[in-house]
Amino acid sequence: MTTVSGITPSGRLTLGNHLGALRRFADDPEGFYFVADLHAMTMPHDGSRLRELTRETAMLMLAAGVRPGRVFLQSEVPAHAQLAYLLECTASVGELSRMIQFKEKSARTGDRSVRASLFTYPCLMAADILLYGARTVPVGGDQDQHVELTRDLAVRFNREHGEVFVVPELHRAALAARVADLADPTRKMSKSAPDAAMGVVRMLDTPEVVRRKVMRAVTDTDGTVRHDPVAKPGVSNLLELLAACTGGEPAALAAGYTSYGALKADVADAVVASLEPVQQRYAALVADPAAVREALDLGACRARDRAEPRLAAAMAAVGLGHVA
Incomplete structure (x- = not known):
């Protein structure tokens, strides 16, 4: 069964990312695992830091044992953004406004500074999943609602336009799915926490x-x-x-x-x-950037080979594409 999952480069990866995600990714020889750099743009960001964190995240995925050809950058597979728009045309404003993460983040920043991409990013996440025909989605508990929306969008699209998408199931590890902050065990160990946070163990900490x-x-x-x-x-x-x-x-x-x-x-x-x-x-990967680039190119090529036919099928189903 195809499995797909991504990690947003919103901070330096933590012990929780290693135990709850990367070890599982490494045990899967057939999955599609990507650095979700497009998702990192839903909040204000610095371009140079995004580039640095994207590279570091990709190298940590490879260093954790995820095989070359299984890791790629989301932005290097255009089908993700293209299918996201088709799913925006399938989702409703009511559905997207109920997303808990949108409510929480918009409350912190204020309505005037909320980016439209933060509102619509569940459609991009749904595209991430549906492009690859994934039957299982390994996620943490804070993403359950987005997987449910993905399922709803897949069912609705199939009903309205014909059978294009596999309806995925959520999968969570029984242990270490949610590693808690050492300083505040009521909270998740978050990669978005300040770099100096004492409750967060980073994968590259000495x-x-x-x-x-x-x-x-x-x-x-x-x-x-x-x-x-x-x-x-x-x-x-x-x-x-x-x-x-x-x-x-x-x-x-x-x-x-x-x-x-x-x-x-x-x-x-x-x-x-x-x-x-x-x-x-x-x-070793830091010392061999050519090997990193080769591994990511291989992953992007494999991802495009899988994603593009499904995107083409979705476009044809809604009436887009070549007209005779």
Whole structure:
């Protein structure tokens, strides 16, 4: 079954991106995985920083084990933007205005400065998915609503214009789907957080920085190590990180600890060990930009080969294209 997913280069990738997404991408030899650089333009941005983060994100995807030919840049496959417009012609204003992320981001910036692309970007996300006939969409919990909209748009388009799109299903990893911020375990570890945020472990953090952040992680005052996400979110997050890095189960791992200090030390060791091979491969890619460009060109070519026939079918279905 074809799987497709993208990562927006809105900040430096985190441990959550590694555990919750990139490791799964690396295990899939057939999927389509892209750097969603067009999505990064829905908010004010600096062009040079976007270019830097796009390149860094692509190299981290490759360094994490996603195979060459499976990674590409969204902007290098024009069918994404082209199909997005057809889906804008399928979606309603009411549907798009109900998107939670649009409500939250527009509330922060104010209506006058909200870009139209922020309102319509769920259509671009739907195009990302539908172009490749994806049957499964691996996403975090904050994207559930967008996948549901994608399903609705696919069903509506097929009903009105004929069977063109596969209606996808959402797929989420059972563990590490939502790694929490070490300083505020009620929040997701976000790549959009400030670079200096102590609760966010970046994939390129040095071992010393990783250990410092983990050892400062918020816990609680009762001193008991147990997995209880509601009553003990900080401790539970540490146990989940340890489980994700070592392959254990959080509740079972908790039984081996009598102090938070020992738990944090083991979590730090496990995180460092998990990131070390990725950082080594990343350094090798930085030293070989031609190999990076070759891998991305291969990925874009493969993506265009898959996407363009479906775009052509969608255009023909709505009445666009060559006229005899």
